Amino acid sequence: xxxxxxxxxxxxxxxxxxxxxxxxxxxxxxxxxxxxxxxxxxxxxxxxxxxxxxxxxxxxxxxxxxxxxxxxxxxxxxxxxxxxxxxxxxxxxxxxxxxxxxxxxxxxxxxxxxxxxxxxxxxxxxxxxxxxxxxxxxxxxxxxxxxxxxxxxxxxxxxxxxxxxxxxxxxxxxxxxxxxxxxxxxxxxxxxxxxxxxxxxxxxxxxxxxxxxxxxxxxxxxxxxxxxxxxxxxxxxxxxxxxxxxxxxxxxxxxxxxxxxxxxxxxxxxxxxxxxxxxxxxxxxxxxxxxxxxxxxxxxxxxxxxxxxxxxxxxxxxxxxxxxxxxxxxxxxxxxxxxxxxxxxxxxxxxxxxxxxxxxxxxxxxxxxxxxxxxxxxxxxxxxxxxxxxxxxxxxxxxxxxxxxxxxxxxxxxxxxxxxxxxxxxxxxxxxxxxxxxxxxxxxxxxxxxxxxxxxxxxxxxxxxxxxxxxxxxxxxxxxxxxxxxxxxxxxxxxxxxxxxxxxxxxxxxxxxxxxxxxxxxxxxxxxxxxxxxxxxxxxxxxxxxxxxxxxxxxxxxxxxxxxxxxxxxxxxxxxxxxxxxxxxxxxxxxxxxxxxxxxxxxxxxxxxxxxxxxxxxxxxxxxxxxxxxxxxxxxxxxxxxxxxxxxxxxxxxxxxxxxxxxxxxxxxxxxxxxxxxxxxxxxxxxxxxxxxxxxxxxxxxxxxxxxxxxxxxxxxxxxxxxxxxxxxxxxxxxxxxxxxxxxxxxxxxxxxxxxxxxxxxxxxxxxxxxxxxxxxxxxxxxxxxxxxxxxxxxxxxxxxxxxxxxxxxxxxxxxxxxxxxxxxxxxxxxxxxxxxxxxxxxxxxxxxxxxxxxxxxx
Numbered sequence: 001x002x003x004x005x006x007x008x009x010x011x012x013x014x015x016x017x018x019x020x021x022x023x024x025x026x027x028x029x030x031x032x033x034x035x036x037x038x039x040x041x042x043x044x045x046x047x048x049x050x051x052x053x054x055x056x057x058x059x060x061x062x063x064x065x066x067x068x069x070x071x072x073x074x075x076x077x078x079x080x081x082x083x084x085x086x087x088x089x090x091x092x093x094x095x096x097x098x099x100x101x102x103x104x105x106x107x108x109x110x111x112x113x114x115x116x117x118x119x120x121x122x123x124x125x126x127x128x129x130x131x132x133x134x135x136x137x138x139x140x141x142x143x144x145x146x147x148x149x150x151x152x153x154x155x156x157x158x159x160x161x162x163x164x165x166x167x168x169x170x171x172x173x174x175x176x177x178x179x180x181x182x183x184x185x186x187x188x189x190x191x192x193x194x195x196x197x198x199x200x201x202x203x204x205x206x207x208x209x210x211x212x213x214x215x216x217x218x219x220x221x222x223x224x225x226x227x228x229x230x231x232x233x234x235x236x237x238x239x240x241x242x243x244x245x246x247x248x249x250x251x252x253x254x255x256x257x258x259x260x261x262x263x264x265x266x267x268x269x270x271x272x273x274x275x276x277x278x279x280x281x282x283x284x285x286x287x288x289x290x291x292x293x294x295x296x297x298x299x300x301x302x303x304x305x306x307x308x309x310x311x312x313x314x315x316x317x318x319x320x321x322x323x324x325x326x327x328x329x330x331x332x333x334x335x336x337x338x339x340x341x342x343x344x345x346x347x348x349x350x351x352x353x354x355x356x357x358x359x360x361x362x363x364x365x366x367x368x369x370x371x372x373x374x375x376x377x378x379x380x381x382x383x384x385x386x387x388x389x390x391x392x393x394x395x396x397x398x399x400x401x402x403x404x405x406x407x408x409x410x411x412x413x414x415x416x417x418x419x420x421x422x423x424x425x426x427x428x429x430x431x432x433x434x435x436x437x438x439x440x441x442x443x444x445x446x447x448x449x450x451x452x453x454x455x456x457x458x459x460x461x462x463x464x465x466x467x468x469x470x471x472x473x474x475x476x477x478x479x480x481x482x483x484x485x486x487x488x489x490x491x492x493x494x495x496x497x498x499x500x501x502x503x504x505x506x507x508x509x510x511x512x513x514x515x516x517x518x519x520x521x522x523x524x525x526x527x528x529x530x531x532x533x534x535x536x537x538x539x540x541x542x543x544x545x546x547x548x549x550x551x552x553x554x555x556x557x558x559x560x561x562x563x564x565x566x567x568x569x570x571x572x573x574x575x576x577x578x579x580x581x582x583x584x585x586x587x588x589x590x591x592x593x594x595x596x597x598x599x600x601x602x603x604x605x606x607x608x609x610x611x612x613x614x615x616x617x618x619x620x621x622x623x624x625x626x627x628x629x630x631x632x633x634x635x636x637x638x639x640x641x642x643x644x645x646x647x648x649x650x651x652x653x654x655x656x657x658x659x660x661x662x663x664x665x666x667x668x669x670x671x672x673x674x675x676x677x678x679x680x681x682x683x684x685x686x687x688x689x690x691x692x693x694x695x696x697x698x699x700x701x702x703x704x705x706x707x708x709x710x711x712x713x714x715x716x717x718x719x720x721x722x723x724x725x726x727x728x729x730x731x732x733x734x735x736x737x738x739x740x741x742x743x744x745x746x747x748x749x750x751x752x753x754x755x756x757x758x759x760x761x762x763x764x765x766x767x768x769x770x771x772x773x774x775x776x777x778x779x780x781x782x783x784x785x786x787x788x789x790x791x792x793x794x795x796x797x798x799x800x801x802x803x804x805x806x807x808x809x810x811x812x813x814x815x816x817x818x819x820x821x822x823x824x825x826x827x828x829x830x831x832x833x834x835x836x837x838x839x840x841x842x843x844x845x846x847x848x849x850x851x852x853x854x855x856x857x858x859x
Contacts, residue, residue, distance in 0.1 A: 064630050064632040064637050064639065066557075066567075067533060067535060067555045067556065067557035067567050067569070068169060068170075068171040068173075068555060068567065068569055068626070069169075069170040069171060069567075069626070069628065069639060069641040069696060069698075070167055070168065070169050070170070071093070071094055071166075071167070071168040071170065071698070072165055072166075072167050073090075073093050073094075073165060073166045073167075073168070074164075074165050075160075075163060075164055075165060075191070077093060078093075078160045078163055078165075078166065079160050079161070080762055080801055080803070080813070080815075081762075081799060081801060081815065081817065082204055082799070082801070082815055082816070082817040082850050082851075082852040083817065084160075084202065084213055084215050084237055084239070085156050086155055086156055086158055086160060086163075086166075087099045087112060087114055087155060087156055089160060090114075090166065090168075090186075091114075092749060092764065092766055092799065093715075093749075094116075094168050094715075095696070095715045095716055095717035095747045095748045095749065096116055096117045096118075096170060096694065096696060096717040096719060096747070097114065097115070097116050097168070098114065098115045098116075098118075098743050098744075098747070098843055099112055099113070099114040099115070100112070100841055100842060100843055100844075100845060101270075101271050101840075101842075101845050101846070101847065102841075103268075103269050103270055103271070103272070103306060103307060103836075103840055104267075104269065104306065104307055104308055104309060104383075104840075110138060110272075110304050110384070110385045110387060110417060111136045111138045111140075111152075111154045111156075111387070111417075112156075113140050113146075113147035113150060113152060114152070114155070115146060115147065115743065116168075116170075116183040116184050116186070117170065117183045117184065117643065117645065117692060117694060117719060118146075118183075118692050118694070118719045118720075118721045118743055119182060119183040119645070119647070119692060119721075120146060120147050120150040120152070121140070121147055121150045121151075121152025121153070122135070122150045122151050122152045122180055122575060122578070123180060123182040123183040123575055123620075123647075124152070124180065124181070124182075124183045124184055124185070124186060125173070125174075125177050125178070125179075125180040125181035125184075125185045125186075126152075126153040126155055126185075126186050126187075126188070127177070127185060127186070127187040127188070128158075128187070128188045128190065128296065128391070128393070129187075129188070129189060129190055129283075129296055129393070130187060131393045131409060131411055131450075131452070132177070132178070132411065132450060133153050133155075133188075133391065133413065134153070134391060134411075134413025134414070134415060134446060134447075134448040135151050135152065135153055135415065135446050135448070135473075135578065136151065136152060136153060136154040136389075136415045136417075136446060137415045137416060137417045137443075137444035137445050137446040137475070137580075138151065138154075138417060138444060139151045139444070139578075139580050139581065139584060140152075141586070141601075141653070145734075145735050145737075145738025145739055145742055145774065145777070146738060146739055146742055146743065148652060148653060148735070149581065149651060149652050149653045149684060151446075151578045151580055151581060154387070154389060154415060155186070155188070157279055157298055157300040157389045157391075158188055158279065158281060158298065159217055159233055159234075159235035159279045159281065161198065161200065161217045161218075161219050161233050161235065162190055162191060162219070162231075162233035162235075162279075162281040163188055163189065163190065163191065164189045164190060164191040164192070165189045166186065166187070166188055166189070167186070167187040167189065168184065168185075168186050168187075169184050169185040169186070169187070170184045170641065170643070170696060171184055171569055171571075171624065171626050171643070172184070172553070172569075172571045172572075172573045172622060172624030172626075172645065173185050173553065173571070173573075174539070174551050174553075174571070174572070174573030174574050174575075174622070175521070175537040175538060175539045175551040175552050175553035175571055175572065175573070176521070176523065176537045176539065176553060178469070178519060178521075178539065178541060179541070179574060179575050179576040179619070180575050180576075181573060182573045182574075182575055182620070182622045182624070182645065182647060183645070190231070190281065190283045190296055191219070191221075191231050191233070191283065192221075192229055192231055192283055192285065193219070193220075193221020193222075193229065193231045194221055194222070194223050194229035195221050195222065195223065196220075196221050196858070196859055197218070197219045197220035197221055197858075197859055198217075198218065198219045198856060198857065198858045198859070199217075199218045199219075199856055199857050199859075200215075200216070200217050200218070200854055200855070200856030200857075201214075201215070201216050201854065201855055201856070202214065202215040202216075202217075202852065202853070202854040203215075203852065203853060203854075204850055204851055204852025204853065205240075205850070205851070205852075206242060206847050206848055206849065206850050207821050207848050207849040207850070207851070208242070208244075208847070208848060210240060210241070210242045210243060210270075211239060211240055211241065211242040211270075211271055211847060211850070212239070212240045213237065213238070213239040213240070213852075214237070214238055214239075215235065215236065215237040215238075216235070216236050216237075217233070217234065217235040217236075218233070218234055218235075219231065219232065219233040219234075220232055224284065224285075224286050225286060227286060227287045227288065228284070228285055228286035228287065229283075229284070229285055230282070230283070230284045230285075231282065231283040231284075232280070232281075232282045233279075233280070233281045233282070234278075234279065234280045234281075235277075235278070235279045236276070236277065236278050236279075237274065237277040237279075238274060238275060238276065238277065239271070239273065239274040239277075240273060241268070241270055241271060241272055241273040241305075241306065241307075242270035242271045242847045243265070243268045243269065243270040244269055244270050244823075244836070244837045244838055244846050244847060244848075245265035245267060245268055245269045245270070245835045245836065245837055246265060246830050246831050246835055246836075246837050247264055247265050247266065247831060247835060248265070248266050248267060248310060248831060248833075248834060248835040249831050249832050250312050250314075250315065251263070251264070251265075251266035251267075251310060251312065251378070251835075252831075253351060254312065254313060254314060254351070254354075254377065254378070256351075257351040257352070257353055257354055258353050258354035258355055259313055259314075259354045259376060259377050259378075260354070260376050260377055261375070261376050261377030262313075262377035262378060263310070263377065263378075263380055265835050266310040266312075266378070266380060266835060267307060267308075267309060267310040267380055267834055267835040267836075268306075268307035268380070269307065269834075269835065269836040269837065269838075269840055269846075270306075270307070270847060271306075271847060272304050272305055272306030272307075272384070273304065273305050273306065274302060274303075274304055275302070275303040275304070275305070276301070276302065276303055277300075277301075277302035277303075278300060278301050278302070279298065279299075279300040280298065280299045280300065281296075281297070281298045282296065282297060282298075283295075283296045284296070288398075290398045290399050291396060291397070291398035292396070292397050292398060293394075293395075293396050294394070294395055294396075294397070295392065295393060295394035295395070296392075296393055297390075297391050297392035297393060298389065298390070298391050299389070299390050300387075300388070300389045300390075301386070301387065301388045301389070302386075302387050303384065303385070303386045303387075304384050304385060304387070305382050305383070305384030305420070305422070306382070306383060306384065307380065307382065307383075308380060308381040308382060308383045308421075308424075308501050309380070309381075309501065309834065310378060310379075310380045310834075310835070311375075311378045311379050311380065311381070311424075311500065312325075312378050313371075313372055313375065313376065313377060313378040314344050314345075314351060316378065317496070318427055318494065318495055318496025318500070319371050319425065319427045319495070319496060319500060320370075320371055320372065320378070321344065322494045325344055325345060326343065326344060326345055327341050327342060327343055327344060328341075328342040328343075328344055328357065328361075328370055328372060329370065329371075329494060329495065330342060330364065330368050330369070330370045331368070331369055331370075331430065331490040331493035331494070331495055332367050332368055332369070332493065333367065333369055333430045333431075333489045333490060334367050334489070335489065335492070335493075336367065337365055337367040337368055339364065339365065339367075339368035340360075340364070340368075342357060342360045342361065342370075343357075344357060354376070357372070358372075358376075361373060369430045369431055369490070371425065371427065373431075374425075374431065374433075379423055379424065379425075380423065381421055381422065381423050381424035381500065381501045381502075382421070382422040382423050382424075383419075383420070383421055383422075383501065383502060384419075384420045384421075384422070385417045385418060385419045385420060386417070386418045386420070387415070387416070387417045388414075388415075388416045388417075389413075389414070389415045389416075390412075390413065390414045391411070391412070391413040391414070392411070392412050392413075393409055393410070393411040393412075394409065394410060395407060395408055395409030395410065395452075396408055396409075397409075403457055403458070404455060404456070404457050405455065405456045405457070406453070406454065406455045406456075407452070407453070407454045407455075408451075408452070408453050409451070409452050410449075410450070410451050410452075411448070411449070411450040411451075411452075412447075412448070412449055413446075413447070413448045413449075414445070414446070414447045414448075415445070415446045416443060416444075416445045416446075417443060417444050417445070418440065418442075418443040418478075419440070419441045419442060419443065419444075419480075419502065420438065420439065420440060420441070421438075421439040421441055421484070421499045421500075421501060421502050422436075422437060422438050422439075423437050424437060424439065424499055424500045424501055425437065425499075425500050426439070426483055426484065426486055426488060426496075426497065426498055426499055426500065427488075427490065427495040427496045427497075427500060428486065428487060428488030428489070428490045428491040428495045428496060428497045428498075429483070429486060429488035429489075429490070430488060430489065430490045430495070432488070433483070434481075434483040439480070439481065439483050439484040439499035439504065440480055440481040440483075440484060440504070441480040441481075441484045441485075441498075441499055441502050441503065441504035441505065442477065442478045442479050442480035442484070442504050442505035442510065443476075443477070443478035443505075444475070444476070444477060444478070444580075445474075445475070445476040445478065446473070446474070446475055446476075446580070447473070447474040447475075447476075448471065448472065448473050448474070449471070449472045450469065450470065450471045450472075451469065451470045451471075452467060452468070452469050453467060453468050454466070454467040455467070461526060461527050462524060462525055462526040462527065463523075463524070463525040464522075464523070464524055465522065465523040465524075466521070466522045466523075467520075467521050467522070468518070468519065468520050468521075469517075469518065469519040469521070470516075470517075470518050471516070471517045471518070471519075472514060472515070472516050472517075473514060473515050473517075473578065473579050474512060474513070474514035474515075474579065475512070475513050475514070475578065475579040475580035475583065475584070476511070476512045476513075477505050477509060477510045477511055477512075477584065477585075478505065478510060479504070479505050479506065479507060479509075479510040480499070480503075480504020480505050480506070481504065483499065483504075484498055484499040484503065484504025485497075485498055485503065485504040485505070485506045486498075503587075505586070506587065508585065508587065508674070509584075509585040509586060509587055511583070511585075513579040513580075513582070513583040514579060515543060515544060515545050515579045516543075516544045517541060517542060517543045517544065517576075518541070518542055519539055519540065519541040519542070520539070520540050521537065521538065521539035521540070522537065522538055522539075523535070523536070523537045524536050524537075531558060531559040531560075532556075532557075532558050532559075533555075533556065533557045533558075534554075534555070534556050535553075535554070535555040535556070536552070536553065536554050536555070537552065537553045537555075538550065538551070538552045538553075539551050539552075541574075541576075543576060545579075545582065545616075546576075546616065546617075546618055546619070547618075549574050549576075549619055549621075551571070551572045551573055551574060552571065552572055553569060553570070553571035553572075554569065554570045554571070555567075555568070555569040556568055556569075563631060563632055563633055564629065564630070564631050564632075565629065565630045565632075566627075566628075566629050566630075567627070567628055567629070567630060567641075568625075568626060568627035568628070569624070569625070569626050569627075570624070570625050571623075571624045571625075572621070572622065572623055572624070573621070573622035573623075573624055574619040574620060574621050574622065575619060575620040575622075575651075576619045577617035577618070577619065577620075577651055577684070581617065581651060581684050582603060582604070582605070582616070582617050582684070583603045583605075584601065584603065584684075585600065585601065585602055585603060585606075586600070586601040587599070587600045587601075599656065599678075599679055599680040599681070599682075600678055600680070600681050600682070601653065601681075601682050601683065601684075602681055602682075602683050603683065603684075604616055604617055604683045604684055604685060606683070607667075607670065607672050608667060608672055608674065608675055608678070608681055609681065609683040611663070611666070611667060611672075612657045612681065612683075614654075614683045614685060615685075615686075617651060617684060617685075617686060618649060618686055619649070620647055620648070620649050620650050620651060620686070621647070621648045621649060622645055622646060622647045622648070623645075623646045624643070624644070624645050624646075625643070625644045626641055626642060626643040626644070627641070627642055628640050628641030628642060628696075635701065635702045635703065636699070636700060636701040636702065637698075637699065637700050638697075638698070638699040638700075639696070639697070639698045639699075640695070640696070640697050640698075641695070641696045642693070642694070642695050643692075643693065643694055643695075643696070644691070644692075644693045645691070645692040645693070646689070646690070646691050646692075646724075647689065647690050647691075647692070648689045649686035649687075649689070650686070650687070650688050650689065650690060651684055651685070651686055651687075652684070652685065652687055652688065652731060652735070653682055653683070653684055653685075654682045654683055654684070654685045654687070654730045654731070655682060655729060655730060655731070655732055656680040656681065656682045657680060657681050657682065658679070658680050659675060659678050659679060659680065659681060663675075664676065664678075685730060687726055687727050687730045687731050688723055688724075688725060688726035688727075688731050688736075689723070689724040689725040689726070690721055690722065690723050690724060690739065691721070691722050691724055692719065692720065692721045692722075693719075693720055694717060694718050694719035694720060695716075695717070695718045696715075696716070696717050697714070697715065697716040697717075697748075698714070698715045698716075699712075699713070699714045699715075700712070700713045701713075705754070706754055706756075707756060708754055708755055708756030708757070709754070709755045709756075710752065710753070710754045710755075711751075711752070711753045711755075712750075712751070712752055713749075713750070713751045713752075713753075714748070714749070714750045714751075715748055715749055716746070716747075716748035717746065717747050717748060718745065718746050719743065719745060719746075719747075720745060721739060721740050722740060723736045723739055723740060732779055733781055734774055734778070734779045734780055734781050734787065735779070737772065737774065737781055738772070738774050741771065741772035742771060742772055742773065742774075742841065743771060743843065744768045744769035744770065744771045744794075744843050745769045745770070745771075746767070746768075746769035746794075747767065747768055747769060747843070748766075748767045749764055749765060749766045749767065750764070750765045750767075751763065751764040751765070752764075758804050758805055758806055758807075759802070759803070759804050760802065760803060760805075761800075761801070761802040761803075762799075762800070762801045762802070762815075763798070763799070763800055764798070764799040764800075765796060765797075765798055766796065766797045766798070766799065766844065767794070767795075767796055768794060768795050768796075768797075768843050768844050769794050770791070770792060770793050770794050771792055771842075771843060772789065772790070772791055772792070773789070773790040773792065773839045773840070773841050773842075774787065774788065774789065774790075775788035775789070775790050775827070775829050775833070775836075775839065775840070776788055776829075776833065776834055788829045788833060790827070790828065790829075790839045792824050792825060792839055792842070793825075795822055795824070795844060796822070797817075797818045797819075797820070797822045797844055798818070798819040798820055799815070799816070799817050799818070799819065800815055800816050800819050801813060801814070801815030801816075802814060802815065803815075808857075809857050809858040809859050810855075810856075810857050811855070811856050811857070811858070812853070812854070812855045812856075813853065813854045813855075814851075814852070814853045815851070815852055815853075816849055816850065816851040816852070817849065817850045817851075817852075818844070818845075818848060818849040818850060819849060820849065821848045821849035822844070822848070822849075823838055823842075823846055823847075823848050824838045824839045824842045824846055825838075825839075826838065827839055827840075
């Protein structure tokens with residue numbers, strides 16, 4: 001399927017919007033919601049911006065009428081800001097949602113992990129038009145502690161122009177929607193236009209003069225017969241890289257010693273470059289007398305490339321030196337020559353001038369080689385990847401026997417990422433490097449297939465919904481090219497194997513794994529009185545690779561009067577380990593203690609992992625409780641909700657275990673020949689338990705201040721996570737601290753939007769509480785033990801946008817995000833360690849202010 005899906009994506013993107021064979025059911029969560037509505041125009045759709053069907057399979061409700069906390073973000077809010085990525089849009093609109101720029105974190109650079117309510121990305125279920133969205137192919141091995149090992153959904157594949165609204169259910173909902181809905185659910189509702197459209201161009205850059213982003217998007221709606229509609233949206237985007245770096249001390253020392261061609265800065269910390277980010281989304285529907293046919297989906301592709309760690313020409317192990325920089329690593333490709341020793345430092349530990357070293361390199365015998373001949377100033381690899389994503393859902397729904405509604409649908413999703421390393425080497429190959437220093441380390445691919453059948457009936461006092469689901473997940477690891485995995489002729493002389501920085505997946509780690517599951521579920525809502533609603537849900541799900549799980553949810557809402565209501569929920573939840581987490585293998589090879597040794601991440605079912613205590617992964621399990629109140633005074637609304645989430649058996653990668661000589665002998669005796677080359681091993685494990693609690697406050701006030709319509713909005717989140725139990729030696733103390741303190745404990749915003757006819761203005765004040773960073777993931781808490789802790793205080797940023805829209809449909813908007821160019825405090829370890837000017841995991845970023853403009857036409 002990988003080649004088929006990749007070819008399909010390329011072909012569809014080549015012909016553009018017209019080839020997007022996709023479609024829409026506006027709210028597939030409910031079999032009856034809007035079942036009798038005709039295809040809507042854009043003006044008619046505006047009435048839908050205030051209702052949601054999340055958390056219920058009954059009719060849609062407004063956010064203040066719901067029994068659980070829901071944020072409903074309409075299309076106008078999504079687009080009236082400078083972010084071109086939906087992740088960054090949600091970050092400033094949903095206080096409990098966090099995402100940051102991820103520089104130099106392997107695949108997390110390509111698909112950024114996002115966190116809702118302080119939990120990892122795969123604890124939030126993503127829906128599109130009410131149907132489950134497939135995961136990305138990236139397993140985030142480096143996720144700054146909180147997201148380590150997660151495999152979430154890539155939600156950046158949807159252009160904001162395609163979205164009618166985004167609904168964020170801030171409550172556990174696994175009993176209703178299945179695995180992953182521990183922290184909550186985010187539903188992306190796509191536009192459904194039967195006519196008209198929109199064209200727009202966008203441009204912006206950072207105050208520093210870098211990171212220029214340009215974007216062009218278009219949308220068209222058209223009728224399909226007398227009772228159908230089609231909506232097609234396409235977007236193209238590119239963004240230049242940014243750099244917030246200072247020169248590393250070690251690179252400056254090399255320059256002072258005369259080493260030529262040392263980059264300045266040697267290492268780039270910033271947003272990666274985004275090339276040819278193309279997204280196509282389509283929605284289609286046709287309605288008959290008692291039946292509706294629908295379909296929706298996307299095809300997208302982008303290429304991303306970012307910085308990596310600098311390879312110093314005097315110290316880099318396995319490339320330039322294997323004794324900490326005392327002597328130059330010199331080898332004989334033929335193995336027939338004993339090469340002379342070349343000192344890099346004098347007896348006092350100072351670098352010997354390059355001219356002296358270079359003269360000795362020039363005098364080496366012809367069969368001797370050192371990388372100082374090719375890269376006199378060291379080198380900085382570039383890590384990237386090409387992502388292709390395809391997702392389709394199609395179905396048919398209608399009514400039976402007059403008052404039973406039904407919905408039958410099928411979904412296919414595929415996410416494929418081909419990794420690349422540029423400007424690096426496979427050191428063991430010596431001078432025989434691939435053309436252009438381009439390596440293809442391999443690929444990851446996630447494919448999902450799902451079928452659902454739902455029925456619903458509304459009785460006088462209660463609503464009943466029943467359903468069934470069949471689902472298949474498949475995860476593939478594709479082998480890297482020969483250059484990225486080769487064991488070259490200089491291996492035995494201490495030169496490292498594989499593309500330096502990200503070795504290719506070899507034949508032992510490549511493979512395909514899948515899993516089947518089925519589920520039965522039911523929802524019941526009962527109006528005890530006109531003021532008192534009780535609801536319950538239960539879901540039984542069976543997986544073919546571990547036992548079944550049954551989860552439940554109870555929800556209640558009591559309307560004390562027409563303005564004030566109490567609400568609350570109790571539920572259990574789960575997250576099933578993905579086939580990728582349960583089966584992935586990744587091996588890094590290095591020359592250790594004079595021998596070729598592998599450090600491996602192995603499946604927990606592997607016999608070597610089991611030797612160190614690994615067991616097959618089981619689901620994470622949760623207990624959720626929430627309660628709060630709603631005040632709806634007409635012109636102003638206020639909600640407050642407390643939540644308490646206990647998660648047991650959370651999945652994480654273990655620490656590495658060193659394989660001793662005695663261990664190796666025992667493993668070899670048991671027939672585990674792979675252990676002969678291993679030095680260290682780690683694996684995924686269900687190891688620790690956490691408790692997360694918090695408070696969400698949301699308020700809105702509409703007035704006619706200042707001669708126009710004015711809206712005041714405030715939202716605030718307090719979130720606290722504590723690790724209740726873990727196994728020392730499996731999970732480190734540093735990981736615990738990152739889990740508990742790496743996100744701001746408090747976050748919120750206050751915005752004022754004023755609308756006066758053709759002109760409007762928006763001002764938003766964003767607040768971020770204090771946070772902690774384990775810089776460079778040193779995995780050590782204290783400075784004395786070699787840790788690099790950073791404690792950053794609270795901060796405010798300001799966003800400003802204003803715009804004009806005329807009766808002709810033309811509009812123009814200008815604005816600035818982070819208007820006053822706020823950045824974190826200077827990195828105390830900046831020049832001394834890796835050259836980052838600021839803490840790199842700042843929740844509000846570290847690139848400073850961004851100004852932008854957009855011009856468009858609605859027709």
